[in-house]
Amino acid sequence: MPDPSPLALSQNIRLPKEGRSVLPEFELAPDLVHLNHGSYGALPRCVLAEQQRWRTRIERDPTGFFQDEYPDAVRRSAAVAASCFGGDGHDWVFCENATFAVNSVLASLALEPGDEILATSHGYGAVLKAMAVWAKRRQAMLRIASLPACVESQDQVVDLVVQCFTDRTRLLVIDHITSPTAAVLPVKRIAAEAKRAGIAVLVDGAHGPGQIPLNVRDIGADWYTGNAHKWFFAPRGCGLLWTTAERQNQTFPAVLSHGTDRGYVAAFDWVGTRDVTPWLCLGGAAATHESFGGASLMARNRNFAVSAADIVGRALNAEASAPAGMRASMVSLRVGKGTVPEAASSLRKALHESRIVVPVSYLEGNLYVRLSAQIYNEMSDYERCAEALGRALSDLV
Numbered sequence: 001m002p003d004p005s006p007l008a009l010s011q012n013i014r015l016p017k018e019g020r021s022v023l024p025e026f027e028l029a030p031d032l033v034h035l036n037h038g039s040y041g042a043l044p045r046c047v048l049a050e051q052q053r054w055r056t057r058i059e060r061d062p063t064g065f066f067q068d069e070y071p072d073a074v075r076r077s078a079a080v081a082a083s084c085f086g087g088d089g090h091d092w093v094f095c096e097n098a099t100f101a102v103n104s105v106l107a108s109l110a111l112e113p114g115d116e117i118l119a120t121s122h123g124y125g126a127v128l129k130a131m132a133v134w135a136k137r138r139q140a141m142l143r144i145a146s147l148p149a150c151v152e153s154q155d156q157v158v159d160l161v162v163q164c165f166t167d168r169t170r171l172l173v174i175d176h177i178t179s180p181t182a183a184v185l186p187v188k189r190i191a192a193e194a195k196r197a198g199i200a201v202l203v204d205g206a207h208g209p210g211q212i213p214l215n216v217r218d219i220g221a222d223w224y225t226g227n228a229h230k231w232f233f234a235p236r237g238c239g240l241l242w243t244t245a246e247r248q249n250q251t252f253p254a255v256l257s258h259g260t261d262r263g264y265v266a267a268f269d270w271v272g273t274r275d276v277t278p279w280l281c282l283g284g285a286a287a288t289h290e291s292f293g294g295a296s297l298m299a300r301n302r303n304f305a306v307s308a309a310d311i312v313g314r315a316l317n318a319e320a321s322a323p324a325g326m327r328a329s330m331v332s333l334r335v336g337k338g339t340v341p342e343a344a345s346s347l348r349k350a351l352h353e354s355r356i357v358v359p360v361s362y363l364e365g366n367l368y369v370r371l372s373a374q375i376y377n378e379m380s381d382y383e384r385c386a387e388a389l390g391r392a393l394s395d396l397v
Contacts, residue, residue, distance in 0.1 A: 015293040015300060019378040022292075026376060033381045035358040037372035038182070038207060038330050041230045050284040051235050054277040070276060074269050077282040081240055084286055085226070086215035093241050093268030094279040095253065098206035099126050101225035101241040102173065103254040104268075105202050106134040109171055110250075113139035117171045118164055118199075120145045122178040122185075127204060131173060143169070149363045150321045150334065154186040161190055165197045176205035176226075177212070180361045182330035182370050183322035184212065191220040200247075207231065209240065210289055211329045212298060216242045223247065229278065231329065231374075233292075234285035238278035241268070292375050301329035304373035308382040309333060312371065315386035316393070321368060329373045336393050338367040347392055354388035 020030075026042050028034050034042065058065045079089035095101050111117070117135055119128055121144050128144075135142040145164040151157055161174070172194045177184050191201045201221040208214055208224075210231030216224040224242040228234035243251050248264035259266030293300065309320050309331040318333040338344060344362040347369075351358055361368045369389065371382065 015296060015375065016291070018300070018375050020376065022376045028376065031355060033356045033384055034374075034376065035356065035371050035381060035385055037374040038179075038230060038370065039359055041227075041233070041236065042374065042376075043229075043235055044233050044288050047233055047235065047281055047284050047288055051277045051281050054280050055275075058277070066273070071269065073280050074276065075265075077279050078265075080283045080286055081228075081242075084214070084232075085209060085240075085242070086217045087242050090265055091242050091245070091248075093243075093253075093265060094276075095225075095239040095241055095268065096237045096274075097229075097239040098204055098225040098227050099124070099130065099239075100254060101223075101239055102127050102202065102204060103130050103134075104241065105171075105223050105225075105251060106130060107254045108251045109134075109200075111135070111138035111140045111170060114168060115140040115170045116143050116166060116168045117141075117173065118143045118145060118161075118169050119173045120147050120161060120175065120178075120185075122147050122181050122183065123173065123175055124179045124204060124206065127173065140170075141168075149181065149366065149368070150319055151181070151183055151323075151326065153323065154189065154326065157183075157185055158189050158193065162193045162197075165194070165199060169197070169199050171200045171202060173202045173204055176203050176224075177207035177328060177330070179206065180332065180363060180368065180370070181321040182327060182332040184326045184328050187221070188219050195220060207328075207330070210298070211301070213295065223251070228282055228285060232282075232285050233288045235278035235281050237275065238282060238285070297375060298329065301373040301375070302327070304377060304379070305329050305331045305371065307379060308371045308373060308385075311379070311382045312369075312386045312389065316389060330370055332361070332368050332370040334366050334368050335389060336367050336396075337365060338362045343367060343396060347396060350392040350395065351385075351388055354392070356385050356388045358385060 023030050025044050078092040081092040082089045132142050145161045174190055176187050187203050194201045202223040203221045205224055205226040209226040209228050222244050226240050228238040229236040252267050253271050255271040257271045259270045316335050318335045321332040341362040344360040348360040359370050
């Protein structure tokens with residue numbers, strides 16, 4: 001059976017506060033229409049203040065903090081990750097972002113000449129580049145399961161991925177929510193198929209935490225990585241990696257340091273001196289996400305993304321890159337032809353001149369805009385975006 005929609009559409013959701021009245025809770029410029037929460041997140045002022053308190057605390061006594069306080073503090077944050085996203089605290093470690101985590105798994109993987117690692121054409125660009133480099137270093141091969149820019153169904157995605165399995169496939173890296181096309185992929189079904197074929201699975205959930213409900217253990221993968229700084233309101237640099245108990249003795253960070261000989265948790269908890277305050281703010285981020293509505297916020301944002309697709313789709317005859325049942329708080333829309341990849345950058349800049357912040361991608365000769373929905377957005381934001389898009393696209397022709 002297909003996975004259920006990540007969040008069923010809910011009616012009459014009431015949050016404590018929402019729309020432009022929430023903007024003062026953030027540092028976001030009020031003269032911009034912010035429709036790109038998915039790329040870099042937006043840090044609430046209360047979490048920013050907590051981060052500054054941690055920084056001040058560290059600066060008062062760096063030696064005492066890092067040697068005596070930090071080891072317990074970072075493990076308390078790992079327990080927060082477990083309570084919010086599943087698993088146990090000792091299964092969770094921190095890193096700067098999901099790309100670092102993916103590189104760590106790739107660096108830890110035992111590959112032999114002729115082995116294969118598999119990703120999809122909707123994979124994140126930086127991850128695909130890293131996979132190509134790691135495969136070349138090990139004389140292995142990177143295979144790409146080609147998915148259409150506009151996917152039709154979960155069944156289609158499962159079939160296209162599974163048909164690329166071979167007896168040499170050692171690792172599948174599959175996105176939970178794709179970056180360019182904003183599609184929620186049926187990772188649980190795909191992981192089950194991979195397990196039957198004896199293939200290890202790493203789920204790149206960069207957009208997962210805070211956008212959709214998560215229970216990583218239920219997915220059935222070997223590793224799950226996500227960013228808490230996108231949809232969970234943590235400071236930028238709060239990446240997470242969950243690893244099954246069976247894989248922890250072989251999983252190390254891409255940067256090896258003093259904890260290397262003391263196992264999975266110790267190796268990741270200390271890879272050298274760096275800013276650890278994003279990780280220590282995870283508890284505050286979790287409390288903020290809950291205060292903004294928690295599960296209700298995620299459902300509200302999904303409703304907004306569905307409405308945003310309708311508004312922009314009708315105005316521009318634009319097609320969504322995934323059906324509604326495969327979308328969460330983002331939607332990617334095909335808005336027109338692009339003669340060259342640089343057209344995406346030109347369109348993004350033209351929209352910014354109209355005070356609309358939205359990412360634009362070039363895929364298979366077409367231009368796609370990806371709209372995010374977050375607590376500070378209102379329906380009028382998407383109406384303004386549709387109007388600006390219409391003008392900008394006319395200028396590009």
